[in-house]
Amino acid sequence: MHTVTVTPDEVKKIGKLAKINLQENEVNLFAKQFTETLEVVNRLNEIDTNNTEATYQVSGLSNVTRPDEINETEILPKEIALGQAKNVHNGYFVVDRLIDSDAEELI
Amino acid sequence: MKQFHELNIKEIHDGYLNKEFSCVEIINHFLKRIEKYNPKLNIYLAINKNALIEAEAVDNEISERGISRPLLGIPFAVKDNFLTKGLETTASSNILKGYLPQYESTVTKKIKEAGAIILGKTNMDSFAHGSSTETSDFGPTLNPWNIEKLPGGSSGGSAAAISAQLATVALGTETAGSIRQPASWCGVTGFKPTYGRVSRFGVIAMASSTDSPGPICKSAEDCAIVTGVIAGQDNKDATTSPLPVEKYSEGIFSKDLRGLRIGIVKEYLLPEMNEDVKNLILNASDQFKLMGASVEEVSLMDPHYSIGVYTVIQRSEVSSNLARFDGIRFGQNRDAFCEETKRRIMLGTYTLSAGYYDAFYKKAQTVRTKIINEFSELFKKYDAIIGPTSPGPAQATGISIKQPMYGEMEDILLEPSSIAGLTSIGLPCGFVDGLPIGLQITGNQFKESIVFKIADCYQRHTNFQLFPDLEKVL
Numbered sequence: 001m002h003t004v005t006v007t008p009d010e011v012k013k014i015g016k017l018a019k020i021n022l023q024e025n026e027v028n029l030f031a032k033q034f035t036e037t038l039e040v041v042n043r044l045n046e047i048d049t050n051n052t053e054a055t056y057q058v059s060g061l062s063n064v065t066r067p068d069e070i071n072e073t074e075i076l077p078k079e080i081a082l083g084q085a086k087n088v089h090n091g092y093f094v095v096d097r098l099i100d101s102d103a104e105e106l107i
Numbered sequence: 108m109k110q111f112h113e114l115n116i117k118e119i120h121d122g123y124l125n126k127e128f129s130c131v132e133i134i135n136h137f138l139k140r141i142e143k144y145n146p147k148l149n150i151y152l153a154i155n156k157n158a159l160i161e162a163e164a165v166d167n168e169i170s171e172r173g174i175s176r177p178l179l180g181i182p183f184a185v186k187d188n189f190l191t192k193g194l195e196t197t198a199s200s201n202i203l204k205g206y207l208p209q210y211e212s213t214v215t216k217k218i219k220e221a222g223a224i225i226l227g228k229t230n231m232d233s234f235a236h237g238s239s240t241e242t243s244d245f246g247p248t249l250n251p252w253n254i255e256k257l258p259g260g261s262s263g264g265s266a267a268a269i270s271a272q273l274a275t276v277a278l279g280t281e282t283a284g285s286i287r288q289p290a291s292w293c294g295v296t297g298f299k300p301t302y303g304r305v306s307r308f309g310v311i312a313m314a315s316s317t318d319s320p321g322p323i324c325k326s327a328e329d330c331a332i333v334t335g336v337i338a339g340q341d342n343k344d345a346t347t348s349p350l351p352v353e354k355y356s357e358g359i360f361s362k363d364l365r366g367l368r369i370g371i372v373k374e375y376l377l378p379e380m381n382e383d384v385k386n387l388i389l390n391a392s393d394q395f396k397l398m399g400a401s402v403e404e405v406s407l408m409d410p411h412y413s414i415g416v417y418t419v420i421q422r423s424e425v426s427s428n429l430a431r432f433d434g435i436r437f438g439q440n441r442d443a444f445c446e447e448t449k450r451r452i453m454l455g456t457y458t459l460s461a462g463y464y465d466a467f468y469k470k471a472q473t474v475r476t477k478i479i480n481e482f483s484e485l486f487k488k489y490d491a492i493i494g495p496t497s498p499g500p501a502q503a504t505g506i507s508i509k510q511p512m513y514g515e516m517e518d519i520l521l522e523p524s525s526i527a528g529l530t531s532i533g534l535p536c537g538f539v540d541g542l543p544i545g546l547q548i549t550g551n552q553f554k555e556s557i558v559f560k561i562a563d564c565y566q567r568h569t570n571f572q573l574f575p576d577l578e579k580v581l
Contacts, residue, residue, distance in 0.1 A: 018456040019441055020449050033511040034454055041415040044474050054472035055479060057316050058528030059303040064345040080209050084437035093435050
């Protein structure tokens with residue numbers, strides 16, 4: 001069974017992937033806790049699953065579709081859709097710049 | 108005569124019809140109780156300011172047409188992860204503080220159409236990430252039996268609302284134990300429907316492949332009435348089943364359980380478990396025999412493995428579901444997530460990331476298949492299986508802090524049935540140290556009726572549906 005150690009650098013990388021800003025003390029804490037949690041998860045390797053398929057959902061349904069029709073009663077009017085946003089402009093949501101910003105930095 | 112807060116659904120309806128009391132009187136009574144006890148117990152986060160106006164309309168309707176809707180004038184507490192249009196919904200997180208939903212969840216829409224009156228929204232673990240309500244950004248709820256103890260979670264506010272009798276019915280959601288565990292810790296009855304039996308539309312998502320909304324009530328009978336209203340296919344949730352909804356509350360009554368085969372799971376009586384808890388489960392087993400059922404010991408995979416399966420599935424799905432909280436369309440930005448939420452999102456991001464997907468996510472999903480197959484084999488021979496809901500009674504406040512897998516460890520006996528999408532009920536079966544202990548009765552997918560029948564018969568033959576005297580506790 002392989003053991004997994006999550007390092008503080010890996011925690012920083014996951015933080016970027018998940019868009020979560022971390023304090024330095026959180027980085028070290030999470031590294032320790034993730035390693036502990038994955039130790040519990042690693043016990044699953046005691047179970048032989050070589051000939052077992054994965055189950056991703058248990059509803060037993062597949063390819064559920066509905067008629068491709070517009071239901072006017074279920075459309076949110078624009079002012080309601082925008083109503084909970086902090087920053088709107090001319091009927092649009094305003095988002096932070098992503099291109100040519102620090103956030104673009106490769107992970 | 109019973110006080111208003113002690114009445115079940117049928118008793119409230121009888122009182123309305125016989126003009127013993129009005130809906131306005133009932134709602135007023137609950138609002139006053141909430142005003143009196145909520146500051147101490149921290150059960151409700153928001154109160155519906157229109158409740159009395161809605162009650163007046165109910166009284167008018169009853170005088171004109173009688174009771175033609177199944178939940179007419181019934182006071183509800185609703186977990187704060189159901190979107191309720193115009194009523195603040197936060198999932199107990201700072202990131203959604205002040206959020207007023209623009210649309211209604213299918214479940215709350217259905218109870219409103221059935222005539223229910225929502226009293227308010229109840230506290231929970233933030234984003235349902237926990238089994239204590241201690242991860243709530245608005246402070247923990249306290250257990251109405253003993254305020255030094257936790258109510259469990261994540262639907263802790265809803266379970267405590269029933270135990271403290273601050274509502275007649277409560278709505279909760281369960282991903283793996285979040286209805287049954289708090290119901291047991293608070294000594295009330297919580298029902299988890301089959302995955303896909305009740306729509307998830309408008310419920311703030313946790314782990315979409317196991318999330319199941321359901322009721323928490325005084326009894327299995329009330330749970331059956333409410334489930335009959337909220338169950339059914341929904342074109343807004345593609346995982347809801349097209350199978351017809353059975354009339355759960357009709358024909359639920361059975362004077363005995365003759366002909367039913369029940370399995371008691373050997374591995375669920377954990378070696379580390381309190382002996383008194385084990386004995387209460389064995390007493391329940393004897394009670395089922397007395398009622399005419401056959402009870403045999405059965406064996407399943409060591410439930411400790413389900414902790415790993417559930418942890419990976421849940422954190423992976425959490426990381427994906429909580430990507431939508433970007434602070435752009437609603438809510439604050441991601442810096443407002445609490446530590447537990449950050450931890451869950453990030454570990455899920457890790458288990459789904461390149462290089463680790465097969466080792467963790469796929470491995471967990473294959474063990475999930477094994478768990479499902481074991482249940483399928485058992486249900487060829489048994490109508491239901493029983494066991495404890497939790498290893499012990501309610502635990503002390505503060506215990507979940509600094510335990511990053513607290514919820515997963517606590518819900519060890521509820522995770523297998525959730526991973527498999529089964530239906531199950533948690534109900535009180537006795538007391539240890541003055542705190543209620545829960546029994547789970549689990550049925551195969553879509554066998555809600557059998558679970559209700561067994562639970563209802565048990566409750567008619569026993570007397571564990573008790574409520575604390577808040578004047579003494581507080």
